[in-house]
Amino acid sequence: MKCLKCEERAVFLDPLLCKKHFIDYFEKKVFVTIKKFDLIKKKDEVVVACSGGKDSTSILYLLKKFHGNVTALAIDEGIMGYRDKTLIDLKSFCKEEKIDLKIYSFKKEFGKTLDSMLKQKTHPCSVCGTFRRKLLNKCALGFDKIATGHNLDDESQAVLMNLLKGNVDLLSHSVPITSKKKGFVQKIKPLYFCSEKEVAAYALLKKFDVGFTECPYIDESFRNQVRNSLNNQELKTPGTKLNIVTKHLGLLKKIKVSDKEFQFCDLCGEPSQGKICKACQLEKSFK
Amino acid sequence: MNALLFKLCDNIYSHKNYIYKNSLVFVIMKIFIEKDKQSIKKKFNGKVGALLSSLKINSSTVLVVSNGELITEEDVVKDSDDVKILSVISGG
Numbered sequence: 001m002k003c004l005k006c007e008e009r010a011v012f013l014d015p016l017l018c019k020k021h022f023i024d025y026f027e028k029k030v031f032v033t034i035k036k037f038d039l040i041k042k043k044d045e046v047v048v049a050c051s052g053g054k055d056s057t058s059i060l061y062l063l064k065k066f067h068g069n070v071t072a073l074a075i076d077e078g079i080m081g082y083r084d085k086t087l088i089d090l091k092s093f094c095k096e097e098k099i100d101l102k103i104y105s106f107k108k109e110f111g112k113t114l115d116s117m118l119k120q121k122t123h124p125c126s127v128c129g130t131f132r133r134k135l136l137n138k139c140a141l142g143f144d145k146i147a148t149g150h151n152l153d154d155e156s157q158a159v160l161m162n163l164l165k166g167n168v169d170l171l172s173h174s175v176p177i178t179s180k181k182k183g184f185v186q187k188i189k190p191l192y193f194c195s196e197k198e199v200a201a202y203a204l205l206k207k208f209d210v211g212f213t214e215c216p217y218i219d220e221s222f223r224n225q226v227r228n229s230l231n232n233q234e235l236k237t238p239g240t241k242l243n244i245v246t247k248h249l250g251l252l253k254k255i256k257v258s259d260k261e262f263q264f265c266d267l268c269g270e271p272s273q274g275k276i277c278k279a280c281q282l283e284k285s286f287k
Numbered sequence: 288m289n290a291l292l293f294k295l296c297d298n299i300y301s302h303k304n305y306i307y308k309n310s311l312v313f314v315i316m317k318i319f320i321e322k323d324k325q326s327i328k329k330k331f332n333g334k335v336g337a338l339l340s341s342l343k344i345n346s347s348t349v350l351v352v353s354n355g356e357l358i359t360e361e362d363v364v365k366d367s368d369d370v371k372i373l374s375v376i377s378g379g
């Protein structure tokens with residue numbers, strides 16, 4: 001099949017575009033999101049949360065192109081056979097693109113790798129997410145914005161998961177830019193409207209040295225059940241994921257979602273919902 | 288004799304069979320699914336969309352590369368093509 005805009009062979013079906021026009025389309029989509037939602041101001045110091053995978057590598061490349069000076073921040077959870085491999089790709093990418101890279105590890109910060117933590121506890125995504133969020137926020141302090149590689153699939157899943165679990169307060173987190181709160185670095189998600197497949201195609205066409213690897217703990221998560229349901233629904237009704245996030249953003253404007261007041265953890269000083277934050281509670285339980 | 292013949296066939300297949308960054312790798316008729324540590328042999332000529340359906344793979348979760356080029360579900364693949372199916376899902 002031919003590209004909608006020229007005579008070249010199409011490499012992507014929806015939209016039907018050749019390599020050159022798909023890359024143009026994708027980059028424009030990201031830059032429009034950045035401008036429309038005012039994700040970055042001219043003088044902002046931006047750090048990009050990186051894993052070495054397709055999403056964060058694409059956003060690292062595009063933010064460098066769009067904004068100039070960016071720093072890469074990676075968390076090594078200690079997932080043998082997965083994170084060690086993606087970090088090799090990330091190091092080589094940052095070296096090539098001359099991007100400053102900072103790596104922090106669960107082992108150094110919390111005393112154990114995720115693999116060894118999971119010998120004591122189940123729910124890998126909940127343990128990993130709690131520590132990752134804390135570490136990312138802590139290490140990004142001093143920057144104006146922290147950019148993440150969350151894409152349309154991640155965000156539509158998050159909206160659905162929070163609705164299914166009744167976590168109404170968390171719905172306000174699934175937005176292209178989070179609100180300013182004391183103790184938190186503002187999060188921005190320039191890939192908010194790009195599907196996972198579009199991001200993967202972009203990374204492949206740009207020949208980024210990234211692996212198309214799934215996290216080994218993926219099957220155990222609630223997110224994976226929601227992901228499978230959404231992917232099946234997307235196949236039957238294309239546009240489902242985009243509909244979820246656009247309607248969600250529209251709804252957020254109409255309803256008042258109370259922003260929880262945070263206090264600061266007595267042990268680590270990081271923002272917390274209680275006297276002791278979840279990460280410190282978890283860390284204590286591993287000792 | 289059968290074992291010898293099988294080994295010979297396997298050698299013919301395996302010279303093109305390799306793992307591409309831990310993703311699904313399909314070479315000619317021999318399909319290696321790294322995630323499940325499985326090899327599948329399949330005869331197929333037709334559209335990529337039909338290939339994915341026959342393998343019960345959701346097309347929104349993969350990219351298909353034939354002879355090093357990204358192709359769409361509407362493109363046709365044949366026995367002699369070097370076809371790889373890459374999972375686009377990464378995080379947990």
